[in-house]
Amino acid sequence: MNPPKAAIADRAELLAYAYAMENEAAERYQDLADQMFACNNDDVAELFARLAAIEAKHAKELVEVHGASPAPMAPGAYRxxxxxxxxxxxxxxxxxxxVPHQALQLALAAERRALLFYRDIAEQTDSDDIRALASEFAAEEAEHVRIxxxxxxxxxxxxxxxxEDMDPPMSH
Amino acid sequence: MAEARQTEGRDTLTVAMIGSGGSGVMTAAEILIRAAARAGYYGLMTKSFGPQIRGGEAAAFVVLSTAPVEAPSDRVDLLFAIDWQNAGRFAGELPLDADSLVVSGQVDAELPSIVTDAAPRIAEVDLKSLTRSHKGTRPNMVALGVTAALAGLPRAAVATLIDERLAGKGEAAMQQGTAAIDLGYEEAAAMTGVDGLTAAGDDGERWIISGNQAAGFGALRGGVRFAAAYPITPATEILEWLAPRLQKAGGLLMQAEDELASINMIIGGSFGGAAVLTATSGPGLALMSESIGLAVAAEIPILVIDVMRGGPSTGIPTKSEQSDLNIAVHGLHGDAPHIVTAPMSIADCLFTAQWSTHLAESMQVPVIMLSDQSFGQALGVVEKPADVAFATRRLLAEEPAEDYLRYALTANGVSPMALPGTAGGQYTADGLEHSQSGLPSSMAADHNEQLEKRLHKVTAFDYGDHWARVEGGGDAAIVTWGSATGPVREALRRLDPGGERVRLIAIRLLSPAQPRQLAEALAGCERIMVVEQSQGAQFFGHLKAQFDLPAGADLFSRPGPQPFRPAEITAMLEEWLS
Amino acid sequence: MTVEAACPLTARDYKSDYKPVWCPGCGDFSVLLAITKALAEVGRPPEEVAVVSGIGCSSRVPAYTNCYGFHGVHGRALPLATGLKLTRPDLLVLAAGGDGDGYSIGGNHFMHACRRNVDLTYVVMDNQVYGMTKGQPSPTTSPEWDSALVPGGTGLRPFHPLVIALAAGANFVARSFSGDPNGTAELIVEAIRHPGFSLIEVLSPCVTFRPEEREWAKQVHPAPVEPTDDRGRAARRVLTDDGFNIGVLYRGRRRPYQPPFGQAQVEVAEFEAEFLP
Known part of the structure; x- marks a missing residue:
């Protein structure tokens, strides 16, 4: 759980982090959408599904536009x-x-963390290349925050x- | 050198040897029956003993005959007592009479009432003096010599076995062993009162085998390669026989921490593709029943051998009873179709275990085989059992299609099973009710469909002629099962040697019931007698529930621990038939 | 650092399309993710992996994976997994379940699985409650926890699975927290790779019956000491720590139990000879 920013060595590593983050976010939103569908909270489920689609698109662009590798690093390799x-x-x-408002507050916090993640990298790196790319990603996250x-x-x-739920939990 | 005395001869001779405190009667009796087997006789050896682990009083009963031995004898022709310590324990198991010869290994011993009441002929052998004056000889080996001589067995047959058994202990031990046998033969030369056996016929190869060994070997022949079990009397010998042999045959036996573990270990092994078994007795079967239901639901083939003993609870571990039928047939919760089989002789333990493995693998279903103590722990000299070749094969999904469904509905109810490692066949086996894919479902349609599938596969299967043994003709029939079969057959041999008056139907497939086959076998029968060994008439109840038994079917049923003897059945049948 | 060479399998490849029935907020979602991440890193194809469980919320894991699975009866996951591994040593066998399943009804098997040391990985999602039956105390529940079935609490000292595992002979013992799926995945990877029986006790909150367990997120912390291979030391540590030390606590050196299987030396017919008199 060390801060990664200063450690980002090159473009490939930044892309690996970026891809992992966007891809995991897409998968997570989809998992959460599934959870909410499973307990018939369709409003929140649909929100999460839309967010999943946005993040998936982002991940796809990382691969197609920026040449990120969709191969994940080992779970322990990320910091x-x-x-x-x-x-x-x-x-x-x-x-x-x-309720949707609560879900969106959580999503907002997540998007802000992502924004900060890229912004910190851009601020801390010595590499112009990494700074440019990180700034670009930060801008995209800022757009997500706005949405x-x-x-x-x-x-x-x-x-x-x-x-409040007036019914008791079900036993199985 | 003394030889066995030549006498008029008899076809069957029953010998009992008793002793205590490590007297070695079991070893002596086992050599006796083996020697007889080599000489071409048939035989049956059963044991009885006190509760002590070591040093207790023990009795070995050996029936030797020129014809196959179906049951324990009605009487003891020859009793050799190395000592009389606690011999009263064997009251009821030592049917002596005035024609019996009792040889006391102690001079001037006070004979117990089980002997004196019968007023048999008495002889004495001073084992103490004999063994003292012949260094290295043992009382049980002298007793063996006396017994073998009186039985009319050739001395060489016994001496050779002694040599084989003592070969590892050196030349001196072998000489002392044979010397003891010789002493016995010499002592016997002076005795009268019991006729030896007539010469055995030469009618093929003999095997000497216990029911537990036969069950283990049958399962091995059937393809079983993994066993997991917890020790329990009287099933442990199956496990002890299997353990080293499974290793040699590329398999494995795992001693589990309890029966709950054993049954689940074999379910795991079978899920992986191995043919598997566990062996237990009533208390263990009770513990396993939940997981046998799992194997029903998840359609995992397993073989559970229950070597029945007196129950309920701890009951009588060393004695036989046919009282686990209800739990075997009905002991699973829910509607849980499975197979229950039962061997009807020691040799049939081999066939039935092999067949049971075949059934389990073919139908992907649990099979409970009900053997019992009187088979399991008895040693029989039998005709070499036939080697029946079943085409045992589990239906596998070796190349699962895209739309593979583990529990797909099929014509015969058996669905191809994907084994772990098979790409594209992944599924989760589940005790939860499931759809055809295996995924949990509580929908009525899935429940009904899968219940029907699991029932259909065991009811539609072609069990052929193996469901029962049907013999004889006439308008009366005896329906029986398991270890009651032998005494019934022996009784019928006496009463109806031609097999013209009474039919015998011994059922090997207890569940699922085969009502059509039984109806055919009973066609034309006006009277039916059901014979079984349980207090609650469990078999009778099962028949009444599952079959259309003619009204007025009769019942002869009693609990253990004493085995049925032919005379008991004969007397009952004589009255019933008159 | 460098990006690793293309790996064909991702966590998603180990996940089935079947959706979990757990309550949103449940720690088990994270553990499922950790398991699939770990399997992806280990890299065995899903068909060479078997996930075995008993009964309980967390025991629903097998069908949520795309591996071979066995959802058996309550408490018996470990013997079933043992039978499978002994006969199919080629498979990666992972057992999963909860504290009630593993430590109460399956407690005897837990001890003997540790003792036997077959090469299995056992992931226990410990939420200190029976969730599937609506909130009864489990062996790891604290003595004062009040419930309908045991009003006023059990008054009983909680079972200490890690100490039991160490005493019984488990070869790898770790504690993890569901809120850290990456860390949990790392521990599972190491457990899978470590020979013999590995226990990973995952603190996995039950948000329905033990909402206060959400606080665990604030209480967990990395174990302050390196893993040891000394059972006694490991046991002393886990007996005296605060219960929230996360990480590998013990790495043993016992050889796994795996007798040969499938290598026949004789034909079965050869045993006939021993029945000749």
Whole structure:
């Protein structure tokens, strides 16, 4: 869990990190969408599915436009600041009754972490090449932040008692 | 050198040898029956002993005959007692009478009432003095000499076996062994009161084998290569026989931490593709029943051999009873079609274990084989069993198609099974009800479909003639199973040697029931007698539930621990038939 | 650093299309991810991997993977996995389950699997509660935890799986936290590669019946000491630590138990001779 920024050695490594982050985010949003579909929270599920599509597109561009390798590094090879890649919404933050506003707040935080991740790299690197690329990615994340902020406007915050369920849990 | 006394001769001779405190009667009796087998006789050896692990009182019963031996004898012709310590324990197992010869290995011993009450002829051999005056000779070997001589066995047959057995102990031991045998033959020369056996016929090869060995060998022949088990009397000998031989045959036996582990280990092994078994007795079967249900649901072929003993609970571990039929047939929760088989003789343990493996593998289903203590721990001299070649093959998905479904519905209910390692065949075996793919489902349609599939595959299977042994004709029939079969056959041989009055139907396939076949076998029968060894008439209840038994079917049933003897069945049948 | 050569398999290749039934927020989602990530790194094709489980929320893992799976009866994952591995040493066999399945109803098998040291990897998702049956105390639940079945708490000292594993002979012992799927994946990779029986105890919160376990995220920390190969030292450490040390705690040197299988020296017919009198 060492800070990776200064350690980014070259363009290939930055692309590896970028691809891993976008790809994991896409997979994570899809997993979360599946979770929400499974407990019939379709509003949040659909939001996550849309976010998954955006991140997947981003990952694909990394490969097609920038020549990133879709081969992942070993799980232990990445050095994130956090337990997971910054753009991942932690599984632990989920609740089956969560409302879109809550989901989008989590997404916003994730997109901001991604933005910061690239911005820090751009600021800390000695390489012009890496700085240019990281800045480009940071700009894209800023766009994601903007999109999510815009979406957030459309949904009301959660009411008090949003997590109340009058039925007991089911046993199996 | 003394030879066996030539007498008028008899066709069958029953010998009992008793002793205590490590007297070696089991070894002596085993040499006796082996020597007889070499001389061409048939035989049956059973054992009885006290609760001690070592040094307890022990009795060996050996029936020798010129004809196949189906059952324990009604009476003891010759009893050799190395000592009389606690001999009263064997009351009920030592049917002596005035025609019996009792040889006491102790001079002027106080004879127990089980002997004196029968008023047999008595002889004495002073084992203590004899062995003291002949250095290195052992009392049990002298007793063996006396017994073998009285049985009319050629001295050489016994002496050769002694040599073989003691070869590892050196020349001196071999000489002392044969000297002891010679002493016995000399002592016997002076005795009268029991006729030896007539010469044996020369009618083919003999095997000397226990039911437990036969079951193990049958399973090996059937292809079993992995076993996991927890020790339990009277099944342990299956495991001990298998352990080193599985190793040689490229297999493995794993001693598990308990029966819950054994059954799941073999389910794991079978999931991986091995033909597998576990062997246990009633208490172990009870522990395994949940996981046998898993093997039903997940369609994993396994063989579970239950060597039955007296129950319930710990019961009587060293005695036989046919009282696990209910748990074997009905002991699984849910609707769980599986197979229950039962051998009907020691030699048939071999066939039935092999056949059971065949059934398990062919139908991807658990098979419970109900052997019992009276087969498992008895040593039989039998005709060499036929080597039946089953085309045993598990239906595999070797190259699964894109749309492979592990539990696909098929005409016969058996679906190709993908083994781990097969690309494209990945599925999760599950005790949860599932759809054809194997994924969990609680939908009525899936449940009904899979229940039907699992039932259909065992009911539609062609079991051929193996479902039962059907003999004789006439308008009366005896329906029986397992170890009750031998005494019944012996009784019928006495009462109806031509097989014209009474049919015998011994059922080998207990479940799924074969009502059509039984109806055919019973066609024209007006009277039916069911014979079994359980207090609760479990077999009778099973027949009534599963078959259209004619009204008024009769029942002869009693619990163990004493085995059925032919005289008991004969007396019952005489009355029933009159 | 350099980017590794193209690896054909990713975590996604080990995941099935069948969707988990777990509650959103459950730690087991992360553990499933960690397992698939680890399998991808180890690189054995999915068909050469078998995932075996018993019963419970976490025992649903096999069908969520694209490997061969066995979802057996409650508590018996380890013997089933043992039977499979002994007869199919070519397979990578991973057992998975929860604290109730592994330490209570399967407790005897747990000890003997450690002792037997067959080359298995056992991932236990410990949430200190029975989730599938609606929240009863498990062997690892703290004594005061109140529940409908045991009002006022069990009053019993919790079972210490890691110490038991060490005493019984497990060859690799690690503790992990579900909130760290990458770290968990690394531990699973190491456990798979380590010969013999490996236990990975994953603290995996139950957000439905133990919502307070969400706090574990703040309590876990890397183990402050290097792994040891001294069982006694490892046991002393885990007995006295705060229960939140994450990492490899013990790497043993026992040889795995794997008797030969499948190499016949004789034909079965040869055994007939011993039945001749």
């Amino acid at each position: 994130w600041d956090s337990l997971e890649s910054p753009e991942n919404l932690p599984f632990a933050e989920m609740h089956y009754l969560m 999510v902020e815009e979406w957030l406007e459309r949904y009301p915050p959660a009411d008090n008692g949003w997590d």
